[in-house]
Amino acid sequence: MTTTTLDAATAPPPADDYLRSRWDDAVAARLDPVERLIYRSNLLGADARITNTGGGNTSSKLTATDPLTGQPTRVLWVKGSGGDLRTATKANFASLYLDQVLGLRGVYERFPTRGAKTPAEDAMVGMYPHTTFDRNPTASSIDTPLHAFIPYAHVDHMHPVAVIALATAADGPALTREVYGDDVVWTEWQRPGFELGLELERVVREHPHAKGAILGQHGLINWANDDRECYELTLDLIRRAQAYLDARGDGAPAFGGARARSLGxxxxxxxxxxxxxxxxxxxxxxxxxxxxxxxxxxxxxxxxxxxxxxxxxxxxxxxxxxxxxxxxxxxxxxxxxxxxxxxxxxxxxxxxxxxxxxxxxxxxxxxxxxxxxxxxxxxxxxxxxxxxxxxxxxxxxxxxxxxxxxxxxxxxxxxxxxxxxxxxxxxxxxxxxxxxxxxxxxxxxMPPEKALDRQVVVVVGAASGIGRALLTRLVSEGASVAAVDLHASGAEAAATAVQHKVGLGIGVAGTGISGAGQVVGLGADMTDREAVRRALEEVTLAYGGIDHVVVTAGYYPSPDAQGRVADTEWARAFAINVTGPFLVADEAWRLWKAQGLAGSLVITTSVNGVVPKAGSFAYDTSKAAANHLVRELAVAFAPTVRVNGVAPATVIEGSSMFPRDRVIASLAKYKLPHDDAESTETLRDRLAAFYAKRTLTGQAITLDSQVSAIVALVGDTFSRTTGQIVNVDGGLAEAFLR
Missing domain, CATH: 3.40.225 (L-fuculose-1-phosphate Aldolase)
Structure with missing residues (x-):
């Protein structure tokens, strides 16, 4: 199927260009008849003034070759149950033998009682699968008869705000005549289904020059024998309704005027x-x-x-x-x-x-x-x-x-x-x-909910390493995620990468309160309480609150040639590895207390916190302090919030703490072969393999192994665990519990 770009259709046109046609004959000419239906549907669904997300449906009555007889047959292609017109593909459309659907009238009429509220009406939905063309698995919607019984090739059923305003007005029938004359016929409210399909058949029969109908309390349905004509008719009927509403404005304030002032x-x-x-x-x-x-x-x-x-x-x-x-x-x-x-x-x-x-x-x-x-x-x-x-x-x-x-x-x-x-x-x-x-x-x-559906997770340190890898897993498990890092650009880039990988909405700080998607990127220095507070406020405005916080940000101060760490580097290590997680936890606690909902906090520490070694004095002692911070917070936040730590051994993959120069220095330290011409990834893999040989399992410590442990602690797997440091180090005997 030909792919078309609908970006132009998604942006609302200027006021003097209200609902201008986006139809492109050059694009449509390249499409087969079913693809043209999808093209029309995508154009209509791209504007919220035309129909709701997930609402409305379109159809085309086409001639196809019957796979059973090899003969031409009439097929009704109609948007199926669920799905959204803006993003619809062929998989969202049911295909039915049109003559068989029309033949269901006899089945319906054999029910002793029938009507829009009867069991007969609901039973007809179970008959549509018997009319399926070419084994199409897409389920038909309850609106199928509305399209089938209208004797035109193309039908659009939309929910335009301007038209529904007429449909919900107390004198809707009179307004419909005033706005549309004989072009559109008023029909009283009737629940969608077979009976409404028969009613629309009657409307077309008794009003042969009508182009559409207003469904009382419901929406608009219109028809044509040409697909472009049907699409542009839909736009025209909506414009006519809006023009009428605009012309009737008498300058009086809407809704009786202000009752309360709007806050700044x-x-x-x-x-x-x-x-x-x-x-x-x-x-x-x-x-x-x-x-x-x-x-x-x-x-x-x-x-x-x-x-x-x-x-x-x-x-x-x-x-x-x-x-x-x-x-x-x-x-x-x-x-x-x-x-x-x-x-x-x-x-x-x-x-x-x-x-x-x-x-x-x-x-x-x-x-x-x-x-x-x-x-x-x-x-x-x-x-x-x-x-x-x-x-x-x-x-x-x-x-x-x-x-x-x-x-x-x-x-x-x-x-x-x-x-x-x-x-x-x-x-x-x-x-x-x-x-x-x-x-x-x-x-x-509907499929069962995912493990982290309904959960809001904040990841601090999301631009690289464990934090970045964690984002994809959390979003895949259903969580709404705030990716936080020192620089907003890094957080936004990580969020964008998740959006591209998983195909979900993204929000960026500064785009407006309602602009957040399932993952939002935010910048904050976690050693600055005010910055942390502002970031968590943004998360609150985006999602309503928080459930889980994961701190993966860390800092490894590199010693000089004599193995010494400058005082400023010592202070920075403790600021990022200890003070930062505390400030994040302390600010998050205000939200957890207000919500009163159970939550969890996971802080990434290190096995170095219990394994002293030369050359990493500042890092190791700061991580030892972080380990104890976990235990202190577990006591302070109980029973509402569980607090645990994940202690990796050296994770080189994707880590910002292992730039190329540090990898080369480590290879030289352990007298491992290396060449400046080799790629950074090759050098990292060699160092990771060396570290793996020192473990009991002999396996490299990967990002995925850390992510799996964090997700288990955040979710229900360890819902009775708090105050613990979980080593994910491949098995280092020197880091065993003391």
Missing amino acids: DAERRRVLVEILPWLRGKVSADKRQIATVETRDEVVEFVSSADAPRLAELGTSCPDHFLRTKIKPLYVEWDPQTGDVDALKAKLEAGLAAYQADYADYYGACRRDDSPAMRASAPSVILVPGVGMIAFGKSKSESRVTAEFYNAAIGVMRGAERVSRYRALDRQEAFDIEYWLLEEAKLRR
Whole structure:
């Protein structure tokens, strides 16, 4: 399949270029029909004003050769269950025999009762696999009939904010006629599925000149017989809705005007830094959550407005939202003018208790006999006047998407209130979507969580050596990771390398509170308490708090020709190897205490801490002090935080403490052959092999061996272990426990 670059589509165009077509005929001409569908889908998914992350679907009805008969047959290619249009590939699309899908009408009509809420409706989803074309394993979505029964070659179903504003307005049908005339037909709310597909078939039959339909409370669906025409029609219909909303603005402030003042950046940061770890602890009572903070102007305007309490209580409308944002957010009645964080915490605590009780009542009132058990009752979206929105999810990605969805909801409410009155979906309908058995089955099919999912890990010393190697492992295990090093450039480079290797989002300090991805790079001198505090504040703003801290940074002072270490070098060794880890631990302890969640601290020391030898006096004694620091911190932080040390022998691989000149000096010291023409890696390997021969196992001490030990101590493997120094040295008898 031809690869296309969509960078241009991902950046919002300027205001006077709203939703300009990104279609490139030269690119499209190189693609086969299925690839053109993917191209169209990627273009549509690249703009959040068009559809939500993971939301919306597209389809094309194409002719293909039947692998069974060798004859031409009609195939419906439609985005399958899950996946995201922006990043979709062929693997995200189901392919179905179109005539067989249409033939399912007879199966559906044989059910004694049928309709959008009946068991018959849900049972039809199980029929789609019987219509699969060419053994395609991609699961069909519940929206498949919406595409199948519309008798046009290409269909786009999107969730544009501007159109949903009309779809959620109290007088939506009249507004639809006013905006679109006969081009778009209003349909009342109906849960996606087979019945809605039949309804859209009726709409097209009775309105042969219509180009699309507004699905009440839901979104937009439109069609054409040419794929480019369908794509550009989608853009045009959204633009028309937005132009109508813009023209209806009477200059009055949105949402009834300001109810509370917006805090300045410094004051907002202070409030967030103080409440986030505490709040994360509260909402993580059942399962840990990762936070995303949104403070963009549109969000702060809403949460600080006169209408925010009323609108927040109504909740969202679009079905895509309920699994992310729940029935409604928690709005906190707090006056930011006071700046009183203790008062805010009291309001939040009371609000959380009331929200959870209300959610239990909602579940009890709406549950059906076959409803799944009640899920976690803590809110996933919290609105704080003057501050912004705090969204939670099981990962950074999930919380960012939750924030994105409520951002969209704010835009919807803004538009609906501008031209009419916003109305949310009926609570029973909302419940039936949130606890839909088909959605529950989808949740159960998801892969099990990884060992470090829901965990935030800070790695100090992340630019090289053990720290850098650790980043990839932590991210692969599901953790949200802050890579911290002396220089921000080194930390950011390490974070970028992880992003490229694992394919995840990256955040860089200074890109904004909500800019952090699953791994963020930060610069901080760990011997400077204020620098450490600022770095941990950035981590708090990025993820809501911390769970684990790993300190791998270290310093080896090289002696002069007489084997002496200068006083300044002695002081630097103790500053980096002892004082630095203490300052990191002490500052992290403030966050751990606020959260009240169990955590862990791992400090990389050295077997040199118990093995005295010539030439490394300052290094060895500083590491001995670090070993005892581990034990002291284990006592001080119990029972909330476990503290352990990993003591490597000489790890040469990737270590910043083994530059080329030190490697050559060591080879000369041990009278090992070496040549200045040889590469640094070759020389390092030779020295590592020499060190390996001195161990009981005869194996080189690798980065991976250290990383595995650290991950085991951070995770549940050693959840009952604290105050211990674990030697990972290949077996050095002289370092055995004394």
